[in-house]
Amino acid sequence: MFLANLATLLFTHSILAPLAMFQETGAVGFDNPIALWNAMGWFARIIVIILFIMSAWSIGVMIDRYFAFNAARKQSRAFAPAVAGALREGKIDEAIRVAERNKKSHLAKVVTAGLQEFKVRDNSEIPGKDIEASKRALERAEAIVHAELKRGLGGLATIGSTAPFVGLLGTVAGILNAFIGISHSNATGLAAVAGGIAEALVTTAIGLFVAIPAVMMFNYFTNKVEAFDVEMDNSSSELIDYFLKQSAKLRK
Secondary structure, eight states: OHHHHHHHHHHIIIIIHHHHHHHHTTSOOOOSHHHHHHHSOHHHHHHHHHHHHHHHHHHHHHHHHHHHHHHHHHHHHHHHHHHHHHHHTTOHHHHHHHHHTTTTOHHHHHHHHHHHHHHTSOTTOOOHHHHHHHHHHHHHHHHHHHHHHTTTHHHHHHHHHHHHHHHHHHHHHHHHHHHHHHHHHTOOSHHHHHHHHHHHHHHHHHHHHHHHHHHHHHHHHHHHHHHHHHHHHHHHHHHHHHHHHHHHHHHO
16 A cells, blocks of 8 residues: 555654654664554554555545546547547437447547437427437436546545544544553653654554545546536537537428
């Protein structure tokens, strides 16, 4: 897991290095992540496990959306000129076949709905109500594709907003453990609380390392979805214009 390795590396340099200084004085003996994990209380371990699960989930969503959006963009670039050429020649069946060959394209999914509604019409007459039916089919398809594009982004936003608070919960627990340890041992000074504070900082840092990429990628993917929505709206509008032009030609 990339984030887990990155978090471990940063923890080693930013948290465990200062702890090595305390180790020299005999206060803290954490010199590697495994030792730090073993020294954590059960509550802090649960917090770390939860954060790593959240990290794995967010990475899975990022990978899934990245490949889905790339495929949609690639196939849409091939689909748009091909379907435009078929429609210019009045080949509705060919346009539908082009759309079916590009099933991952967001444009193809929307345009197919309108074309299939238009296909069943009598070529000698295209009533206005039939064009309205095609328009509604396009709107329904846009809503469905929009929901498909946003799949998983809600979870990504939730992880980005809650991971720091989950880490903060571990921070509070670590600090409480540190001060409870002081009260039991009657010890004072930084060395007496270094272990508990280190445990608290670990959970805080993991929470931030989970949240920051999740928030960044959520914003990135949201912008992508908005761009796809604009493209689908434009394609739907152009298809309706095509239907209207065909209807006008048939009336002449």
